[in-house]
Amino acid sequence: MLELLARLELGPMFRALMRNKIGALLIALQIALTLTIMVNAIFMMQERSQQMARASGLDETNTFYLSNTVFAQDYNLKTALQQDLQRIRQTPGVVDAIQLNAIPLSGGGWSMSLQTKAGDDIEGTGSAVYMVDEHGINALGVELIAGENFQSSDIGWREIGSTKWPAKTIITKALAEAMFEGDWKSALGKTVYIDNHQPMQITGIINTLQAPWNGWNGVERSMLVPQQLDGKGSRFFIRTEPGRRDELMPVIEKMLAESDRGRIIRNVTSMEQTRDESYQEHQATNTILLTVIIVLTLITGFGIVGLAMFSINRRTRQIGTRRALGASQWQVMRYFMLENLLISFAGVMLGAAGAVGLNIWLVATFSMSPLSPVLLVIGIVALLIVGQLAVSYPALVASKISPATATRGRA
Amino acid sequence: MFSYYVKLAYLSCKRTWGMTLLMVCAIGLGIGASMTTITVNYLMSANPIPHKSEQLFFVQMDSWQPNNPYNDDGDAPTQLTYRDATYLWQAQKAKRQSIQSGMAAVIEPADKEVLPFMVQGRANSADFFAMFDVPFLYGTGWDHQADLKKERVIVINAELNERLFGGKDSTGQTVRMAGEDYKITGVMDRWNPKPRFYDISTGAFNDVEEVFVPFSLITEQKFSRSGNTNCWKPTESGFQAFLDSECIWVQLWVELPTEQDKDAYFSFMNAYAKEQHQYGRFARTDNNKLRDVMQWLEYAEVVSDDASMMMAMSLMFLLVCLLNTVGLLLAKFLSKASEIGVRQALGASRNDLFTQHLIESGCIGLAGGLLGLILALLGLEAIKVMYGDWIRDLAQLDLTLVAMAIGLAIVSALLAGLYPTWRACQVQPSVQLKSQ
Numbered sequence: 001m002l003e004l005l006a007r008l009e010l011g012p013m014f015r016a017l018m019r020n021k022i023g024a025l026l027i028a029l030q031i032a033l034t035l036t037i038m039v040n041a042i043f044m045m046q047e048r049s050q051q052m053a054r055a056s057g058l059d060e061t062n063t064f065y066l067s068n069t070v071f072a073q074d075y076n077l078k079t080a081l082q083q084d085l086q087r088i089r090q091t092p093g094v095v096d097a098i099q100l101n102a103i104p105l106s107g108g109g110w111s112m113s114l115q116t117k118a119g120d121d122i123e124g125t126g127s128a129v130y131m132v133d134e135h136g137i138n139a140l141g142v143e144l145i146a147g148e149n150f151q152s153s154d155i156g157w158r159e160i161g162s163t164k165w166p167a168k169t170i171i172t173k174a175l176a177e178a179m180f181e182g183d184w185k186s187a188l189g190k191t192v193y194i195d196n197h198q199p200m201q202i203t204g205i206i207n208t209l210q211a212p213w214n215g216w217n218g219v220e221r222s223m224l225v226p227q228q229l230d231g232k233g234s235r236f237f238i239r240t241e242p243g244r245r246d247e248l249m250p251v252i253e254k255m256l257a258e259s260d261r262g263r264i265i266r267n268v269t270s271m272e273q274t275r276d277e278s279y280q281e282h283q284a285t286n287t288i289l290l291t292v293i294i295v296l297t298l299i300t301g302f303g304i305v306g307l308a309m310f311s312i313n314r315r316t317r318q319i320g321t322r323r324a325l326g327a328s329q330w331q332v333m334r335y336f337m338l339e340n341l342l343i344s345f346a347g348v349m350l351g352a353a354g355a356v357g358l359n360i361w362l363v364a365t366f367s368m369s370p371l372s373p374v375l376l377v378i379g380i381v382a383l384l385i386v387g388q389l390a391v392s393y394p395a396l397v398a399s400k401i402s403p404a405t406a407t408r409g410r411a
Numbered sequence: 412m413f414s415y416y417v418k419l420a421y422l423s424c425k426r427t428w429g430m431t432l433l434m435v436c437a438i439g440l441g442i443g444a445s446m447t448t449i450t451v452n453y454l455m456s457a458n459p460i461p462h463k464s465e466q467l468f469f470v471q472m473d474s475w476q477p478n479n480p481y482n483d484d485g486d487a488p489t490q491l492t493y494r495d496a497t498y499l500w501q502a503q504k505a506k507r508q509s510i511q512s513g514m515a516a517v518i519e520p521a522d523k524e525v526l527p528f529m530v531q532g533r534a535n536s537a538d539f540f541a542m543f544d545v546p547f548l549y550g551t552g553w554d555h556q557a558d559l560k561k562e563r564v565i566v567i568n569a570e571l572n573e574r575l576f577g578g579k580d581s582t583g584q585t586v587r588m589a590g591e592d593y594k595i596t597g598v599m600d601r602w603n604p605k606p607r608f609y610d611i612s613t614g615a616f617n618d619v620e621e622v623f624v625p626f627s628l629i630t631e632q633k634f635s636r637s638g639n640t641n642c643w644k645p646t647e648s649g650f651q652a653f654l655d656s657e658c659i660w661v662q663l664w665v666e667l668p669t670e671q672d673k674d675a676y677f678s679f680m681n682a683y684a685k686e687q688h689q690y691g692r693f694a695r696t697d698n699n700k701l702r703d704v705m706q707w708l709e710y711a712e713v714v715s716d717d718a719s720m721m722m723a724m725s726l727m728f729l730l731v732c733l734l735n736t737v738g739l740l741l742a743k744f745l746s747k748a749s750e751i752g753v754r755q756a757l758g759a760s761r762n763d764l765f766t767q768h769l770i771e772s773g774c775i776g777l778a779g780g781l782l783g784l785i786l787a788l789l790g791l792e793a794i795k796v797m798y799g800d801w802i803r804d805l806a807q808l809d810l811t812l813v814a815m816a817i818g819l820a821i822v823s824a825l826l827a828g829l830y831p832t833w834r835a836c837q838v839q840p841s842v843q844l845k846s847q
Contacts, residue, residue, distance in 0.1 A: 022830075026738035033731045037724060044720070071517035071527055073590050121478055162648045195645045233515075233635060264517060264527055277799075284797035285717050289724075292444065296728060299437050303735040306433055310742035358727075366716045 013339055020311070024343050027307060031347025031383055034300045036354035039379040040362065041289045043371050048282040054219070056104050056275070057172075057208030059141025062095070063239045064249055064270040065103055070232040072262025077230055078157060080260065087259065088236065088252055089135075093244040096139040099228055100237040101131040102212050105271075105278040109212030114200075114223070116179055118193040125178050127171070128211030128222040131158065136224055137170075139239045140209065145173065147188050147204030154226040165194050166226050170204035174220035214278050245270060300383075301390040308336065308394035319398055320405030329399040336395035337388060344387035348380045355379070413770070420771035423747070430743055431775065434736050438779025438820055438827075441732030443786025446808075446816045448722040450791060453812065454805040455616075455714040459604035460543065463666075464704035467542065468673065470499065470663040471702070472684060476643040477694035487700050489612065489711070490639070493654045495683075496661035500536060504679050505665035506672065507542045510626050511535035512661050513613065513638035516589040518622075520575060530571065530588075531637070532622035533610070534629050540566070540597075542666050543609055548572070550582035550597030557596075558625050565593035566623040572598045586622075589634045593624065605804045606713045608704050610662060612639050615713035616801045630654065657692075665701075677701050729823065736775075736827040744768060744835035755840040768832040769825060776824020780817040784808075787816060 017024050068084070070077065081099060088097040102109030113124030130136070134150045147170065156166050169192070176187035184205060191199045209222045236256075240248050249268050257265045276283075312319070319332055359371040424431040458464050471487040472495050473480075481488040491499075500510040514534045519527045539545070540552035549572075553564040565586055572581055585592040599619075606615040629636065632650055638660060646656035667673045677699070684696040702710060744751075751764060759767075791806040808816075 022834075023738060023741060026734055026741070030731055030734045030738070033727060033734065037727050037731070041724065069517055069529055071519060071590065159648070161650050161653055163646055164648065197645065231635075264529060266529060280797075280799055281717060284794070285721070287797060288721065288794075292724060292728060295440055295444075296731060299440065299732060299735055302433055303437070303738060306430055307738050307742055310430075310746055314746060362720065366720055 009335060010338070010342075013335065013342065017339065017342070023307060023311065024346075027304060027343050028347035028350065030300050030303055031344055031387065032351035032354055034296050035348055035351025035379055035383050036358050037296060038293050038383070039351075039355040039371065039376055040358050041293050042379070043359070043375055044368070045286050045289050046375070047368065048286050051214065052279045052282055054210070055208055056210040056271075057140070057142045057206070058104060058271055059239055060271040060275060062242055062245050063139075063141065063237065064245055064268065065100065065235050065237045066253060066256070066268040067266050068234050068236060068256070068263055069266065070263040075232075075262055077232070081228060081234070084236065084256060084259075085135075087255065088238055091248065091252060091255065093241050093248050094252075095239040095241055096135045097236055097238040098132050098135050098139040100136075100139075100235050101229055102128070103235065103237070103271075103274060104128075104210045104212055104222075105214055105274050106212050107214075107278065111211070112194055112223075114175070114179060115193040115196065116190075118197050118199070120196055122193075122196075125175065126218050126221065127175050128213075129225055130209070130222060131225050131227040131229055133226065133228055137206065139237055141239055142209050143207040144170070145205055145207050146185065147202070149204060150224075150226040156227045157230065158227040159230045162230075163195060165198045165200060167199070167201060168203045168226055169200045170206055170224040171202055172206055172209050172220060172222045174208075174218075175223060176202070176205055178218070178221060297383075297386055301386055304340065304387060304390035305394060308340070308391050309397070312336070312394050312398045315398075316401060316405055319401045320403055320407075323401060323403035324406040332401070333392075333395045333399040336391055336398055340387050340391035340395075341384065344384050347387075348383055351383070352376055352380060412766075416767045416770040417774065419767060420774045423743075423771055424775070427743055430739055434739050434775050435778045435782060437732040437735045437739075438776060438824055439782030439786055441729035442780055442783025442816055442820045442823070443790055444725040445722075445729045445819065446783060446787035446812065447790035447794065448718070448725040449815070450787070450808060450812055451718050451794065451802070451805050452714060452722050454605065454807070455718055456708075457605065458705055459606055459608045460704060463544070466666055466668050467704050468665050468667055468676075468701045469704075469707040470496075470665060470680065471700035472499075472680065472693075473695045473698035474657060474659065474687075474693060475695075476657075480695070480698075481641075485698070486710070487695075487698050488641070488659050490641070490659040491661045491663055492657055492659050493661050495687075496663045498683065499663055499680070502679070505667055505676055507538035507666040509536050509539040509542050509609075509664045510661060511539065511610065511664070512626065512629065512636055513610065513620075514624065514629070514634050515637045516622075516634035518575075519587045521587070530621040532624060532634070533620045534624055534626040534634075534636075536626050538666070539609075539623065542664060543604075546600040546602050548598045548600040549580040550595070552623075553596045553625065558627050561625065561627045561631065563591055563593045563628070564596045564625060566597045566599055567595060568599045568619065568621050569601055571621045588622070588624075591633060599623075603804065606708055608708060609664060610638070611708070611711055611713060612662070613637075614801065615708075615711070616805060636660065673701065733823050733827045736824065737830060740772060740775075740828055740831040741834060744831045747835065748838045751835055751838045752840040752842070755838070761836045764836045765832055768835050769828055772824050772828025772832065773821055776821040776828075777817070779824060780820025783820055784813060784816050 085097055085099065088094055110129040111126055112129050113126050115122045115124040133155045134152050137144055137149050150168065154166065154168055173184045176184035179192065180187045187202050188205060189202065191201050194200055211219045211222050213219060238252060253265050253268045322332065355376060356371065362368045363370055471489065472491055473487040474492050474495055475481040475488050496510050500508050512534050514532045516530060516532060517527050518530055536558050537553050537555045548569055552566055557564050572578060575586065581595050581598060584595050586595060603619050607617050607619060640658055640660040642656065642658040644657040646652050646658065665676060667676050680699050681696065684693045684699055687693045688696045754764065788808065791808065794806050795803055
């Protein structure tokens with residue numbers, strides 16, 4: 001072992017480094033800070049990417065929605081709604097359509113608290129509320145994994161300002177797990193209480209349906225309620241056959257607008273667009289973080305190149321002398337590569353501490369989760385490789401210095 | 412002497428152009444990134460109404476449920492119940508008070524050819540306009556009597572006036588909204604405070620609404636409310652039951668010019684809470700809050716986490732760029748040792764050398780600062796594209812920020828140049844001359 005160390009010239013290398021402490025220290029510090037920023041930035045990107053990758057449960061590529069705002073006086077909302085839905089459902093290419101009170105991922109919606117026991121002071125579980133009719137499961141494209149869908153006889157009419165809830169509900173698996181200690185299957189058929197006292201029976205469980213708020217920690221908890229809504233503003237949610245959404249969006253908008261002049265059809269939006277808008281900030285932040293990581297690594301890399309070039313220029317004669325004394329080109333190159341490895345190693349060790357420190361601060365200030373150690377190791381290895389790559393060109397230049405340089409005067 | 416040193420700096424930079432370019436780029440990138448994020452943070456935390464922000468107070472009353480506080484930190488709810496807000500407003504105990512909520516309605520233009528359209532509006536009381544110094548193009552707001560008599564009056568913004576009346580003075584005319592005629596009392600001039608401090612509940616950087624109508628009309632149920640509604644107690648069915656309920660959805664601002672006014676108003680609020688406590692409401696009577704504009708914006712954390720996190724990251728990024736520059740400058744100045752030796756031998760004092768090299772660093776800093784400014788402009792454009800419309804007014808450089816960018820660049824470069832310059836001045840002329 002000792003012999004190996006001696007062959008790698010670590011001793012002389014270390015003494016040489018000590019003579020130019022500041023130069024080495026600067027590179028080490030730079031690498032340390034780069035690692036600190038890089039690891040935390042990648043971690044922040046990962047968190048966002050994971051959030052964005054969560055499925056909404058909808059058939060996103062083939063669904064869109066629109067707002068229907070009635071302004072005419074003396075308007076029969078109930079009849080008009082059934083007519084509109086019928087017209088949309090009969091349009092060729094449409095799979096199904098419903099009136100929907102809130103759109104997943106859109107940022108605006110209803111939430112209620114559900115309790116397993118009735119009473120005023122009982123802790124409940126928050127859930128998003130989607131009011132649908134018996135076409136809801138088909139129109140949303142969600143998967144029913146237990147129980148059964150609503151019947152048309154279940155669907156009630158909810159007057160404005162009403163606080164009465166129907167007798168049945170279909171909930172997501174995540175909501176069932178949250179209320180029944182992780183055992184979602186046991187939830188089927190159970191009675192839960194909404195608004196503290198009103199009983200509702202769970203008649204079905206769906207796999208996934210996200211709430212309208214992507215930043216909410218209960219985003220997977222939703223419930224379907226068999227009701228249609230009174231009111232002059234409502235939304236229609238429409239699912240088309242695969243690939244026909246873009247063609248049908250203007251068709252249905254025009255059909256509805258022209259069929260009835262007492263209302264405005266607006267905000268015709270696809271679910272894909274809603275997802276993009278919902279995660280626009282996440283996406284933008286990730287792009288910026290990625291740019292920061294790339295530019296930072298480049299700057300550090302070029303900094304290493306620049307400093308190594310200077311140090312080699314200053315040591316031209318020494319290198320020539322070593323070559324003249326029998327050192328091979330490879331040995332010269334190895335010297336500079338190893339020197340960089342030594343400095344980088346000190347840098348990444350310091351940087352690892354910095355990364356953990358910054359993460360602790362971020363966790364405390366911005367409620368982020370703690371860093372995974374795997375990421376830290378990956379960051380360390382990546383930066384060591386960047387250092388080696390950066391120094392390889394100057395080292396190659398150094399190895400090409402002719403032994404004859406030793407005999408010439410100072411360049 | 413100065414211009415001579417600048418010339419020397421130029422020659423020196425030219426000789427090692429690759430190195431110089433690297434330094435300028437490093438400083439430029441560091442400054443560009445920092446200025447982009449600093450700009451967004453600076454504008455997010457700006458005071459939207461500086462001349463009277465300390466006299467305007469946001470009223471918070473803790474009407475929330477006894478078992479759990481509204482906020483995890485125990486603070487009072489951010490909106491009021493209708494009954495509490497109207498009681499405080501009707502009492503008229505402040506110099507001015509504005510009770511308000513968001514609303515939305517459909518406008519039917521007189522010209523039947525034009526399709527009806529939806530507008531975002533605000534239902535507020537008369538004092539709103541005077542309190543928040545709303546500028547008017549034509550006319551004014553309505554008066555307190557109009558609030559009490561529930562008159563159909565409306566203030567519209569300049570864009571809507573342009574759309575409906577071609578930009579002409581439309582005061583006295585009517586607008587058909589939600590099936591009724593509203594008389595225009597005034598046309599608001601362009602006004603878009605950022606943050607939109609008077610209501611941040613649905614987004615602190617939203618645009619100002621298009622129409623304003625008396626809050627008292629909300630009980631007529633002609634137009635729909637918008638904004639957040641939070642309830643903790645089951646309510647009976649019907650609108651009157653909703654108005655009487657414990658649901659919070661109304662906001663109240665008061666203008667209190669002096670400290671005494673504020674104390675008096677705060678006691679009034681607390682007395683009301685105590686009185687309500689006797690009827691079984693207000694479990695926490697000592698948890699009411701009266702925050703001025705900046706205190707309120709700070710408490711509500713209108714500067715987004717992402718923005719402050721980005722700023723922290725970009726400042727660290729600038730630090731890396733500076734370390735890079737220190738290293739490169741050090742290498743550069745030390746490699747000039749023989750030149751420095753010659754200059755010293757010819758009579759240059761340490762002071763002269765120090766000045767000369769600091770000027771060289773300063774020049775690199777200036778170039779980096781200019782590059783940084785360009786990059787910051789590009790960065791802000793990119794932010795506008797990536798984050799969308801709401802950030803539009805938060806991504807603009809003003810003169811202060813430009814000066815700040817250049818200053819930051821030069822100071823950073825000088826700081827970065829300090830140690831290398833000092834090292835360069837330590838060169839022993841004799842050693843250097845001998846080795847030639």
